[in-house]
Amino acid sequence: MITIEWLYVLAGLAFAAYAVLSALDRNNAKRLGNAAFWGLMALSLLGGSWLGDLGNGLLVLGLAGLAGSGAMGRGDPPTTSDAEREAWSAKLGNRLFLPALVIPATALIGTLLYSYTPLAHYHLFQPKRETYILLGLGVLLALILIFAWLRPPASAPLQEGRRLIDSIGWAAVLPQMLAALGVVFAAAGVGNIVGEATRAAIPEGSVFLTVAVYALGMAAFTMVMGNAFAAFPVMASAIGVPLLIQGYGGDAAVIGAIGMLAGFCGTLMTPMAANFNLVPAALLELRDRNGVIRAQVATALPLLAVNIGLIYLFCFR
Template sequence: MITYEWLYILAGLFFLAWSLLSILDRSNAKRWGNAAFWGLLAGSFLFGSHLSDFANGVLVLAMVGIAGIGGLGRSNPETTSLEQRLNFSNLLGNKLFIPALIVPITAVAGTLLYNYTPFGETALFEERRETLILFGIGVLFALVAAMMWLKPPALAAAEEGRRLLDSIGWAAILPQMLAALGAVFALAGVGDIIGGIAGSIIPEGSVLLTVIIFALGMALFTMIMGNAFAAFPVMAAAIGIPLLVEDYGGNPAVIGAVGMLAGFCGTLMTPMAANFNIVPAALLELKDQNGVIRQQIGTAIPLWVCNVVIIYVGAFLLWN
């Protein structure tokens, strides 16, 4: 059976490759910092489930230390030349996106075939992990297809991946860090404290007001913590489950799914979501570091209002 653990191993091997390539890159003055950072991350993916919580915590603290002292640097490895890329662009045009499309097609089509054909009876994939596993398989298919089709240098894919990863730096793992932070906050009882405060100020039976505060809390906590996955455990424990689901009988699927979307509206408006908003500005060399955020605010606010309406109508008016 192919399990979720296989995906961690696959990701760990990629990070390990980038760590080894960093060691060999003498043009990068901070190659040892890059190698150590991605090597530690590789160790976390490859052996994290076999290590104690304390050991995993030490790995994370070591990575934070490397990033905190400015130990990461951008690399610029040689892969294909600019002339080769322009030739590919002129000859193939939008066909260059075919390898990228292989990934979602494999994940979606594979999931449907696995769940709605006798193939699913083989129990080849871990239950409820089929789509994620097929997503990883799709990445491998796309990589092989691109290498066979375009015939770049043997290490081009690995080096380009390293160049992009080094450009993003520590922000590449920000979503995982913030999601873990949200879980820590939830276990620490932050959600219960916020729930107690909300329960004392919201009039009993005010479903719409509760929905607004829930969605607003999702957006604000996301703006503070940088990721809706970090905000969700807190707001779900504070308002989503005890008030909207248990007290008012709302549809948990709508509240959970659209509540996350309300949080994502906060993602569009915060520099804390560095991998979404600050890194693109840096990669595009924009003069205004917050230029991406400024462009997104006009979309985020109306979208948040729509999410409030969807939760209220879908989870309560149409559900009850």
């Protein structure tokens, strides 16, 4: 049976290659910082199951220290020139996107075939991890297609991968860090603390004020965690369930759905949501790293106010 650990190994080998290539890149003044960061990521993926809680905790502190100290810098690996890319684009046109489309097609079609045909009876993949594994298989198939079709140098995929990962930098691993933060907050009982503070500060019977604190809290915790899905358990256990649903008889569906939308308003305004706000800026090579966030604030704040009104209007009909 192919398990999710196989995918971890595949990703870990890729990060290990980025670490080695970074260490050998003498044109990058911060090559050792890059090598150390991607090397720690490789260690986490390849050996995290054996490092234990203390080992993984120290590894995360190492990643945070390297990122926070400015030890990382963008490399400039030897990839194709602008002229070569323009020539390939003129020759092949939109067909250049075919390898990229192989990846989602493999994940989608493979999952459907595995789930709704007799293939499922062979137990080829770890249960509930089929799509992830097929996504990794799609990457391998796309690489095979590229080498058979375009015949690039053997190191091209790794060098291009390093160029991309260096452009994104430490923000590439922020979603994983924030997911772990959500678990830590829940285990620490942050929801109970917030709920007690809210009950002490808001007069009993102030429905609108409770709704406002709930929605603003969703946005604020999302800005801290970078993900509304991580913020929701905290605010639901603090205010959503005990006060709005059990206390005032609110509609749970409205509180959950529109509460998540309020959290997404926070997503628009935080660099912690790196995959939405920092990664695009890095890939587009914007001069202002927070340019995406600045452009979204004018939408996020009015939308948050609208969500507060919607919860109040539709939750207690």
